[in-house]
Amino acid sequence: xxxxxxxxxxxxxxxxxxxxxxxxxxxxxxxxxxxxxxxxxxxxxxxxxxxxxxxxxxxxxxxxxxxxxxxxxxxxxxxxxxxxxxxxxxxxxxxxxxxxxxxxxxxxxxxxxxxxxxxxxxxxxxxxxxxxxxxxxxxxxxxxxxxxxxxxxxxxxxxxxxxxxxxxxxxxxxxxxxxxxxxxxxxxxxxxxxxxxxxxxxxxxxxxxxxxxxxxxxxxxxxxxxxxxxxxxxxxxxxxxxxxxxxxxxxx
Amino acid sequence: xxxxxxxxxxxxxxxxxxxxxxxxxxxxxxxxxxxxxxxxxxxxxxxxxxxxxxxxxxxxxxxxxxxxxxxxxxxxxxxxxxxxxxxxxxxxxxxxxxxxxxxxxxxxxxxxxxxxxxxxxxxxxxxxxxxxxxxxxxxxxxxxxxxxxxxxxxxxxxxxxxxxxxxxxxxxxxxxxxxxxxxxxxxxxxxxxxxxxxxxxxxxxxxxxxxxxxxxxxxxxxxxxxxxxxxxxxxxxxxxxxxxxxxxxxxx
DNA sequence: GCCGATATTGAGACTGAGTTTCAATCCTTG
DNA sequence: CAAGGATTGAAACTCAGTCTCAATATCGGC
Numbered sequence: 334x335x336x337x338x339x340x341x342x343x344x345x346x347x348x349x350x351x352x353x354x355x356x357x358x359x360x361x362x363x364x365x366x367x368x369x370x371x372x373x374x375x376x377x378x379x380x381x382x383x384x385x386x387x388x389x390x391x392x393x394x395x396x397x398x399x400x401x402x403x404x405x406x407x408x409x410x411x412x413x414x415x416x417x418x419x420x421x422x423x424x425x426x427x428x429x430x431x432x433x434x435x436x437x438x439x440x441x442x443x444x445x446x447x448x449x450x451x452x453x454x455x456x457x458x459x460x461x462x463x464x465x466x467x468x469x470x471x472x473x474x475x476x477x478x479x480x481x482x483x484x485x486x487x488x489x490x491x492x493x494x495x496x497x498x499x500x501x502x503x504x505x506x507x508x509x510x511x512x513x514x515x516x517x518x519x520x521x522x523x524x525x526x527x528x529x530x531x532x533x534x535x536x537x538x539x540x541x542x543x544x545x546x547x548x549x550x551x552x553x554x555x556x557x558x559x560x561x562x563x564x565x566x567x568x569x570x571x572x573x574x575x576x577x578x579x580x581x582x583x584x585x
Numbered sequence: 586x587x588x589x590x591x592x593x594x595x596x597x598x599x600x601x602x603x604x605x606x607x608x609x610x611x612x613x614x615x616x617x618x619x620x621x622x623x624x625x626x627x628x629x630x631x632x633x634x635x636x637x638x639x640x641x642x643x644x645x646x647x648x649x650x651x652x653x654x655x656x657x658x659x660x661x662x663x664x665x666x667x668x669x670x671x672x673x674x675x676x677x678x679x680x681x682x683x684x685x686x687x688x689x690x691x692x693x694x695x696x697x698x699x700x701x702x703x704x705x706x707x708x709x710x711x712x713x714x715x716x717x718x719x720x721x722x723x724x725x726x727x728x729x730x731x732x733x734x735x736x737x738x739x740x741x742x743x744x745x746x747x748x749x750x751x752x753x754x755x756x757x758x759x760x761x762x763x764x765x766x767x768x769x770x771x772x773x774x775x776x777x778x779x780x781x782x783x784x785x786x787x788x789x790x791x792x793x794x795x796x797x798x799x800x801x802x803x804x805x806x807x808x809x810x811x812x813x814x815x816x817x818x819x820x821x822x823x824x825x826x827x828x829x830x831x832x833x834x835x836x837x
Numbered sequence: 838g839c840c841g842a843t844a845t846t847g848a849g850a851c852t853g854a855g856t857t858t859c860a861a862t863c864c865t866t867g
Numbered sequence: 868c869a870a871g872g873a874t875t876g877a878a879a880c881t882c883a884g885t886c887t888c889a890a891t892a893t894c895g896g897c
Binding site for chain 2: 845846847848862
C-alpha cells in the first residue's frame with residue numbers, strides 16, 4: 334500500500350521532534366503488545382496518546398513508522414556519523430555496526446517488544462529488512478567513497494553485506510535469547526566483526542589500492558577450480574573442452 | 586498495509602496457476618508503465634485483464650504481488666532446487682545465484698519495466714529488498730544445513746550475504762545499463778562469485794570441518810573458464826598449477 | 838447426457854490506512 | 868494587541884484488502 338508520498342513516508346516529518354513523540358510511541362507500543370499490531374487502529378493510538386489521527390499521520394507518516402520511529406532516527410545518526418568520521422573506512426563501518434547494536438541493547442524492552450511483533454507479521458519483517466538494507470547502503474557508500482573501479486565497488490558491497498550479516502547474526506541471537514548483558518552481546522559482535530574483517534577487509538584494501546588485484550576488466554584470465562574428489566586429468570580434460578568450445582561456460 | 590493474511594500474501598494462492606495469469610500480469614505491467622504504479626487501481630487492472638477485482642486479490646494477494654508474481658515463483662523454484670541439490674553447498678548456492686540472475690535476464694523487458702517502477706517507489710523497493718532477503722535466508726539455511734555450531738552458522742550467514750551482494754551488484758549494473766547480453770552479464774556474475782567464494786568459501790569449509798565434513802558429493806567437478814584474450818595453453822598451464830597446489834584457488 | 842458435489846468466480850458491503858482540504862488555534866514578533 | 872505563519876483537528880474521500888454469499892463452472896459417477 335504505502336500510499337502516502339515516499340518522502341513523507343521515510344523522512345518528511347518536521348525536523349523539530351516534539352517532546353511527546355516518545356509518549357505517542359509508548360502508547361502505541363503498549364497497544365500493539367496488548368491487542369496486536371493489526372488489531373490496533375490509528376484511531377486507537379490517537380485516543381490513547383491524546384492527539385488526533387491527523388497529527389499522528391503527519392508526524393509519523395504511517396502506522397509502521399510509529400513502530401520504527403526510533404530506528405529511523407538511528408539510521409540518520411549513523412549516516413551522519415559516517416560522513417564526518419575521519420577513521421579508516423572499515424574501522425568506521427565497524428564502529429557504526431557497534432552503534433547500531435547498542436541502539437537495540439540500550440532499550441531492551443522496546444527492542445524485544447518490537448521483535449515479537451516483527452516476528453509475527455511478514456509486513457513488519459519486510460520493513461525491518463528494509464531498515465537493514467538502508468544501513469547496508471550507507472556502509473557500502475562509505476566503503477567505496479572516492480572509488481569508481483568495478484573491483485572496489487564490488488568489494489565494498491560485499492564487505493558491507495558481510496558486516497550487516499554479522500551484526501544481524503549477533504542481534505538475532507540476542508533477541509531470541511535475551512537476558513544476556515549488553516556487554517556480552519557487544520563481545521559477540523566483536524568476534525563476528527573480526528571474523529568478517531579478517532576474511533574480507535584485506536581484499537577491499539587490495540582492490541582500493543588499485544594495483545594489486547588481478548582482474549583489470551580486460552585482458553585478464555581467471556581460472557576457478559573446485560576439485561571435489563576428481564582426478565587432475567579429469568579436470569584438465571574438462572578445461573580443454575571448455576577452451577575448445579571457446580566462450581565462458583560451465584561444465585561439470 | 587499488508588492487511589491480508591500473511592500466508593495468503595506470500596503464497597496461499599492455489600497451486601494450479603491458471604493459464605491467463607500471465608495475461609493478467611501483462612495487463613498490469615502495461616497499466617503500471619502507462620499511468621504509474623500508484624495511479625493504477627486494482628479495479629483498473631481487473632477490467633483491463635477481464636477478471637473481477639475479487640479474483641485478482643484471490644490470485645495474487647496484493648497489488649505488489651501482481652508486480653512480483655513471477656519473482657515469487659522463482660524464489661520457490663530456487664528453494665526446491667537447493668533442497669534437492671546433491672552438489673557441494675557453496676557450489677549449489679552459486680548455481681542458485683546464477684539461476685536467479687537468469688530469471689531476470691531471460692525476460693529483460695519485464696525486468697527493466699519493473700526496475701523503473703521499483704526505483705521510483707520506496708514501498709516497491711522495500712518489497713524487492715525483502716525478496717533478496719528471502720533468497721539470502723534460503724542460502725544461509727542451505728549453507729549451514731546439518732551444522733549447529735556458532736562458527737559455521739556465522740560463516741554461512743556471511744557467505745550467503747556476500748553471494749547475494751555479489752549477485753545484486755551485477756544485477757543492478759545490468760539494470761542500470763541494459764543492452765548487455767545475458768551471456769555477458771552471466772560472466773560478470775562469475776567474476777563476482779569467484780571473488781566472493783575465494784575470499785570466504787574456505788572459511789566456511791574450515792568452520793564446518795571442525796566437526797563433520799561437509800561431504801562433497803564425490804565426483805562433482807566444476808570448472809569455470811573465462812578466457813579474455815589469453816591463449817589456451819596459458820590457461821591450461823595455470824590450471825595444472827592449481828591442481829598441483831591442491832585446493833580451490835585463484836591464479837592470475 | 839444428466840446430476841449432484843465441489844471449486845472457482847463475481848458482486849457488493851465493510852474496515853481501515855493514508856490523503857486532502859479547510860477551519861480553528863497556537864505561537865511569534867512587531 | 869494585531870498580523871503573520873505554523874501546528875492542530877475535523878471531516879470527507881480514495882483505495883487496498885477482507886468477507887460473505889450467490890452464480891456459475893467443472894468434473895466424476897450413473
